[in-house]
Amino acid sequence: MRRGNSPRGPRHSIMSRTGAMLIMGVFTLYFLTPIWWLLVSSTKTGGQITGTAPLWFTMESIPTFFSNIGRLFTYSDGVFGRWLLNSAIYAGLGALLGTIIAAMCGYALAKYEFKGREAIFNIVLSGVLVPATALALPLFLIFSEVKLTNTLWAVFLPSLVSPFGVYLARIYAAASVPGELLEAARLDGSGEIRTFFTVSTRLMAPALVTIFLFQFVAIWNNFFLPLIMLRDQTLFPVTLGLYAWNSQISQIPELRVLVIVGALVSILPLIAAFLALQRFWSSGLGAGSVK
């Protein structure tokens, strides 16, 4: 897009254009076919999934889809709806709070000079290299020490911590909040905290969206923590719930349809959100590596 459709030299022939389009076309099929299959399969009954063309709809697709959805949300006292709600709490609320916490810390590290600043930042950076899964067992041991395993808090509280968010917030704050502006706010008598929430967060808004998205996906994808912490299925996030159903398919075959429809229902909002917020993704991802 940057270079537009500027005239190409004779070297960039139809051959290389076709080759490029062909590569991208083949891989588009690779990336989208599984999602398409999921969409088509969710409009089928258990028998039709094996008995009909896997990648195309049947005559009764639309009514079957709605009856599948109905069964999904009523099966086992509507536990699936509960899982969606739990995921929204763990990932949505968790990422929201986590973003605010990370933004404050990163902002302080970027905009104030104080003793131990570098030390704190280095600890945060090494935290980035500690993967969430490596923490699951240690967290489980700590939570069982205080008898809080198998509670909502056991998954929610650890999810609030995002060293990567602090790292990103520091980069963005350094780049987008001018020190002169903070000086001016001070001369106007605005308190530091108020300046942060009224002025600085506005300047950092694109960064905050990026941090939120990163953390949302991290919590949403974190499987080990809920797997090791939770026994009570009404506390499950939707991924763990679908995993549990999926592992019971051999005993309860009717669950297969519910797993397929449930998988579709749980990824559609995410894909929609990704498409809507793509602008932020692209710019945010770059900032982590290029700067």
Add this chain to the structure above:
Amino acid sequence: MTSSSISPALAKGAQKPWRTKTFAAQRRAVLLFIAPFAVLFLAFYAIPIVFAVVQSLLTVEREGTFGAPQEVFGGFVQYQQVFQNTEFWRSVGRVVLFGVVQVPIMLGLALLFALLLDSPLLKGKKFFRLAFFAPYAVPGVIAAIMWGFLYSPTLSPFGLITSEVNVLSAELVLWAIANVVTWVYVGYNMLIIYSSLLAIPTEIYEAAKLDGASNIQIAWRIKIPLVVPAIILTGVFSIIGTLQLLAEPQTLRSFSSAISSTFTPNLAVYTTASVPNYHLAAAFSVVLALATFILSFVFLKATQRKVSQ
């Protein structure tokens, strides 16, 4: 890689300490800004890690066969067990093999797609960008469930292939998992590399173009060297991810009996913790975390040296 490159921008925000009143206010503010994260980091990062290390140094002893179990300091007893545990080391070997094959393929594809997106050869770039990134919205568990169905001979739209070749067999299941991971993460890595390609000023190519350099030459000689930092970043994240594999193999276990309960190191941790043998599981965790940390650190250092030369 990163800390050195961001420090100059920070100096601008530095405050003038001679105004003591605002200085005190600022110190209070700093404390307020940092405290929430610091408390949570301590409680849910630092303390659990320390506690896991402590647990890994304990062992359970009984007085006689039926005596009450008692936790006592065991030194490196658990670590001795870790090093003698062949299942665990086989799982480590498995993920290393996985990483050596899958990470270069995934990053190579991501680089190829990013370069094509950045080249003048393609039409419909926005569509390709979205289509390739879409799988990243699918959590590992759900991706594994989907591919699990697609792999199984009776359900798959690729029945012609899957009825001939059992990709869920003991020989192939590791690569079946590799395919799931590649499918989810190629688009994500592509976007990281692509956005760093976009950051390269166009003028840099102009001279080369005037000199008659081809697209491939420009990509190879100019673009790739400039996006090496982005590739390093994706490399580190991929190494971490590979050593930590859990969700995909654990989910695919219900499709394939070839995936044992100690197929990957994290599966071994989970299985050992469910026994429950927390002390040994903690020792596994500590070894795994250290290995991850050292590997990604070494990778960072090694590639940094190469770049600066």
